[in-house]
Every structure is written in structure tokens, then in C-alpha cells.
Amino acid sequence: AQSVTQLDSQVPVFEEAPVELRCNYSSSVSVYLFWYVQYPNQGLQLLLKYLSGSTLVKGINGFEAEFNKSQTSFHLRKPSVHISDTAEYFCAVTYTGGFKTIFGAGTRLFVKA
């Protein structure tokens, strides 16, 4: 079955430190990959997406993600986090030719002063 695994349920990190949120998906067939963010008491919004082309994708708020087909991964990174980055981050996969998007369980990023 198709699945998305976010390896860390919670990631605490100090302000201005780098962070990586891990995401792996279950199949190596062609995919579209997404990261969504849910700030406290707000709805989900798109952070970035990979459709094709360059495997390094840049998104909003200084985040970037790298698509690694051989490892079926799409890890999210930021070189220096801010308190305002505290939120829940969801990795999602849509298999090309389809429409059903599969979401991971989410990673709660908690940035400490």
C-alpha cells in the first residue's frame, strides 16, 4: 500500500539552529511531492512542492526540500529557524496520473528561544 512516513513526530530545536524534517514514501514510481505547514490555530498551507526538474526545491519562509528518488525521500530543511516556524509540518505524495494525495502523520517543530 502507498504510504508516507514522517520519521519524527516532534522536533525541538533552538532558535537560529538548522533543522531537517524527514519524509519517506513507499514507492519509487513517478510522484508529485508536497510539504504543507499548519501554524497554531490556522489551516494547512502549501510550503513547497516538487513536480519535476531540479531536485532541490525552495519554498516560502526560507525552507527547502530535496527529492531523492533512489531513497524515496523528500526531506525538508531550513538553515536557521525562528520562533515563528513553530508549527506542524506535513509531507504529502500524489502519484502522477492520479489525484489522491497521501499525507504523513506530521512532524511538530517546536523552536525554543
Add this chain to the structure above:
Amino acid sequence: GAGVSQSPSNKVTEKGKDVELRCDPISGHTALYWYRQRLGQGLEFLIYFQGNSAPDKSGLPSDRFSAERTGESVSTLTIQRTQQEDSAVYLCASSLGRIGSGEQYFGPGTRLTVT
């Protein structure tokens, strides 16, 4: 409106009662999705509407769940004879077009509590 709206924002109901949740997608978005998010878990796909095509209901967990959409506008998700395990946040999203590469725009969700 500017975004996806959902109503009510919160709903508390007694076990065995029916509930109806509403979603207003962004105007012009032909695709509409319903998800369920249980506490501490990811989003669980429920159902997908695309234009006038037959909806994909493969994610509905039981026959107590049903959904309708009027053309390319409002959608309602109905849960009959609610159970405590139905307690969750129900999210609606809409997107342009049929291809799965499109960004989904999410509503704020309806928090359902079954007592």
C-alpha cells in the same frame, strides 16, 4: 470568498445522532476533497469530487459516511448514527483542475466531538 470556508467550526453531538458538515470551496476550483484528522495523526483521505465526474468514495470508512456536491460549489459531508470514534477534525480542500500536481487549499476544518 477568498478561501475555503467550512461550517460549523465546532460541533458537539451525542452518540447516535446524525451530523452534516459544510464546505464552500474557492470559486472556480473544480476539485474538492474531504479529509479526516484524528488527534495526533495525519490526514486521512475520505472522498474526492472532480467537476461532474462520479466522486471517488474509496476513503469513506463506513456506509454511515456520505457526501454530496452541488455542481462545482458547496459540498456536504454527512455522518449518520455518529460514534465516538468519529470524533476528529474534518478538513475540506479544493484545487484547480484534475491533475494531482495542483496545490490544495484547505479550509479551517470542523472539529467534531461525539459524546
